[in-house]
Amino acid sequence: MVIKDVAKLIVKKFAFEGFNVHPSAIELLKTMDPSELDSVIKSICKNCSSSFIITAEDVKKVLESRLEIRNHSNVKKTEYSNKNKIEPKIKNQSNNQKIQVIKDVSGNSCCQGKIEDFVAYFNSRYDKLATILKKRINPVPISALRKLKSQNVEVIGMVNDVRETNNSCIVELEDKTGLVCAIASGKLKDCATELLGDEVIAVSGLWNGRYLIADRIVFPDVPINGNKKDWGFSIAFISDTHFGSNTFMGEAWQRFVNFMNCEVSDERFEKIAESIKYVIIAGDIVDGVGIYPGQENELEITDIYEQYEFAAEQIEKIPSEVKVIISPGNHDAVRQAEPQPKLPDEFASLFPKNVIHVGNPALITLDGVKVQIYHGRSIDDLITDIPRLSYEKPEEALIELLKRRHLSPQYGKKSPIAPEKEDYLVIEEVPDVLHSGHVHTFGTAFYRGVFVVNSSTWQSQTEFQKKMNLNPMPGIVAVYNGKNVVKLRFAR
Numbered sequence: 001m002v003i004k005d006v007a008k009l010i011v012k013k014f015a016f017e018g019f020n021v022h023p024s025a026i027e028l029l030k031t032m033d034p035s036e037l038d039s040v041i042k043s044i045c046k047n048c049s050s051s052f053i054i055t056a057e058d059v060k061k062v063l064e065s066r067l068e069i070r071n072h073s074n075v076k077k078t079e080y081s082n083k084n085k086i087e088p089k090i091k092n093q094s095n096n097q098k099i100q101v102i103k104d105v106s107g108n109s110c111c112q113g114k115i116e117d118f119v120a121y122f123n124s125r126y127d128k129l130a131t132i133l134k135k136r137i138n139p140v141p142i143s144a145l146r147k148l149k150s151q152n153v154e155v156i157g158m159v160n161d162v163r164e165t166n167n168s169c170i171v172e173l174e175d176k177t178g179l180v181c182a183i184a185s186g187k188l189k190d191c192a193t194e195l196l197g198d199e200v201i202a203v204s205g206l207w208n209g210r211y212l213i214a215d216r217i218v219f220p221d222v223p224i225n226g227n228k229k230d231w232g233f234s235i236a237f238i239s240d241t242h243f244g245s246n247t248f249m250g251e252a253w254q255r256f257v258n259f260m261n262c263e264v265s266d267e268r269f270e271k272i273a274e275s276i277k278y279v280i281i282a283g284d285i286v287d288g289v290g291i292y293p294g295q296e297n298e299l300e301i302t303d304i305y306e307q308y309e310f311a312a313e314q315i316e317k318i319p320s321e322v323k324v325i326i327s328p329g330n331h332d333a334v335r336q337a338e339p340q341p342k343l344p345d346e347f348a349s350l351f352p353k354n355v356i357h358v359g360n361p362a363l364i365t366l367d368g369v370k371v372q373i374y375h376g377r378s379i380d381d382l383i384t385d386i387p388r389l390s391y392e393k394p395e396e397a398l399i400e401l402l403k404r405r406h407l408s409p410q411y412g413k414k415s416p417i418a419p420e421k422e423d424y425l426v427i428e429e430v431p432d433v434l435h436s437g438h439v440h441t442f443g444t445a446f447y448r449g450v451f452v453v454n455s456s457t458w459q460s461q462t463e464f465q466k467k468m469n470l471n472p473m474p475g476i477v478a479v480y481n482g483k484n485v486v487k488l489r490f491a492r
């Protein structure tokens with residue numbers, strides 16, 4: 001951008017807020033980092049609400065106070081880090097932030113889509129989930145049932161089919177040895193009708209020589225853990241920024257950026273902002289190109305590379321001492337099928353140094369706190385197939401994923417799955433947090449000690465969403481410290 005254009009832009013921005021601006025004030029503002037211009041102009045207008053013309057003095061006051069806030073904020077953050085110091089070495093090397101990627105397909109993808117890949121994939125799914133279930137039940141192989149007389153048994157199987165009759169539900173289960181039909185009736189029928197194809201469960205009941213009359217359906221589920229303790233730092237959860245879309249909510253985003261930089265009027269919010277060591281973004285960083293028919297009419301930036309350039313500029317506004325973890329979604333420039341690898345270097349290298357890129361899903365630890373990140377595409381399938389779930393309460397769908405210990409239980413629905421030799425979508429390790437996005441609605445819950453958060457979006461309702469009658473809840477951020485959840489609204 002040429003200097004003359006910057007001056008014009010400054011005049012235009014002040015005019016939009018209802019102010020004239022003196023040339024000496026423009027000279028001062030022109031020397032600033034353009035990415036900070038919006039927030040500075042907003043602060044000036046707020047400070048000078050009774051003025052008619054903005055002078056150089058008005059600008060100086062705001063610039064000086066921002067400098068003070070920043071210095072103040074840096075000092076406090078250093079003090080905070082010292083308090084939580086474990087090893088001086090760690091602090092010196094990485095600002096006392098220890099990030100580990102436990103599970104991520106990035107760099108490990110080896111599927112070619114051959115039949116044997118699918119066999120290996122479903123065997124991996126079955127084996128992982130059966131291992132969890134075997135800690136609670138003592139199953140017999142399905143093929144062994146033929147030799148048994150009428151008796152109580154337990155089996156583990158992958159759900160092949162669910163058929164509802166007047167009084168019962170017939171569930172076809174398959175293991176590596178054979179098939180069996182389990183009949184669930186009475187109260188168990190309701191539970192059976194919510195079973196999803198390809199999920200792995202255990203059923204106990206009476207084997208009558210032909211059918212298994214179920215008396216219990218056991219999900220892999222997560223164990224109960226009610227312990228909550230303050231981690232001594234917070235994580236901010238966001239998702240679906242959709243940079244590049246013409247419905248991207250720039251003003252709400254700027255308010256979030258101001259908050260992250262401790263530029264807030266309320267001391268309580270300042271304290272929350274100071275406590276944030278990590279920001280996690282659960283996918284759809286950019287709006288992408290060619291994601292749905294007619295998308296080009298809803299793009300502000302039509303070039304994918306430029307979308308990521310813009311995204312990187314926006315992420316750079318988050319203080320550099322905060323680590324930002326970015327996982328992709330279905331709008332990002334990686335393969336559509338899950339598990340998705342992290343953003344390729346071509347785009348990842350545009351982002352500042354405090355950004356860590358991971359795949360989708362990714363299991364990571366942040367100073368020992370285990371976070372399962374998943375974009376959330378399977379939420380669409382769950383809401384379609386389980387009538388009591390809704391887009392208004394996405395956290396309830398996430399709880400169903402935890403119960404099934406799988407991030408995308410159904411194969412062949414809206415969420416495509418790549419048949420990797422290992423099923424990366426199984427929730428093998430119980431996380432402290434499950435973080436998703438995708439459906440652009442917000443919701444949090446605690447399920448058996450796991451904090452479940454579906455972050456919203458930074459995009460207002462698109463034409464596509466209008467047609468689908470989807471109502472986003474944009475600009476809401478959850479900040480969690482292991483004990484307390486704070487929900488902050490940045491969209492007006």
Ligand SMILES: [Fe+2]
Nearest residue numbers: 240284331438
């Ligand atoms: Fe999205």
